[in-house]
Amino acid sequence: MTMRSRDAQTILRHWREAVPNDRLAHLVKDATRALVRALQVRLAEHKVSFGHWAFLRILWERDGLTQRELSNLAGVMEPTTFTALKAMERLGYVLRRRVNGDRKKVYIFLTPKGRLLKRELVPLAEAVNAIAVRGIKPADVNTTREVLLAIIGNLAQDELERDLPMPSTRALKHVGSARRRKRA
Amino acid sequence: MTMRSRDAQTILRHWREAVPNDRLAHLVKDATRALVRALQVRLAEHKVSFGHWAFLRILWERDGLTQRELSNLAGVMEPTTFTALKAMERLGYVLRRRVNGDRKKVYIFLTPKGRLLKRELVPLAEAVNAIAVRGIKPADVNTTREVLLAIIGNLAQDELERDLPMPSTRALKHVGSARRRKRA
């Protein structure tokens, strides 16, 4: 299958030739795909799925978090988290436990097995990152970081504004209690 | 459901606080999610799915392309294209036709209905883009573009190198005939 290699080439040529102003989204998406794929193939060699990586990563820093908290940190919705953690539990990477106190919450703990993956997997992510930014000026990478953050911020802000029934500036102060506008 | 708004806030805080060096991938992915979601909600108001957008976009520029060509241009694999175009055919946006000549190929043509969507949908993408880059220096946006392109290029290059049985520099010249290494 020659396909994927040719694809990469084609995509690149495509972008180099014409990048109209309103295709930043497409470009960012292609970059994500490239990054994700690079990490994915490496993780696969260690039998870890990309979907689990995001949670492992957070848990290595600190476990005993709830699913809700993990969702927020990973930036995904709860069903995604739920499914991933169930699978990870089956694989023996984590334990899911309700503790005394708020019995709604499910706390997630790494098993030794899950913890051991860290030493194995983190280098893979570092390798992908190193490859990705090879030959790019660090200052430009930083600029990119800032720009992406600003974009995320702008869109989050916009989403809030679209949510508010009364689109006044003052209303933004009360963001914490904002309610989603129901969409068709 | 207050969730999504809080999520956005949480994600942002998260990123502003600590962006370790090897999480560029995560950041790019979050940006993609934000951009995609912004466009998605707008497209949904016009009953168009995000998955179809990418193909419409290409077809508005030029139709009569094959599925293979569309896949390459959209940067997705063929089953994705196939599924999307089948759905779009059902919706009456495109026709799929084999023509005399190479009867393997399926050529895609916009219907008038599909063509009319352009005027309706392009402004949505432009709006999202405008919101996304609001307040960001155009020069920085350009830098970001360049960096993302370079990243895509670096990773494409790396993928090729991983594919080649003999990882020599010279081998890269023969990229066109490169064969995928079989992965476990």
Place this chain on the structure above:
DNA sequence: GCTAGTATCTTAGATATCTAAGATTATGCC
């Protein structure tokens, strides 16, 4: 002109993600 290989589309099945809504537990107000 047959056969082997290649190109293209298609099918099948997996993964990652989402929204919407259901179930359970906690909280707060009367």
Place this chain on the structure above:
DNA sequence: GGCATAATCTTAGATATCTAAGATACTAGC
């Protein structure tokens, strides 16, 4: 204390994507 509301997890079902492999049509070399 009991009911309404909120928080959290869970289920259900949809979408977008992928890989692997099957089916069909073309091409080239003998």
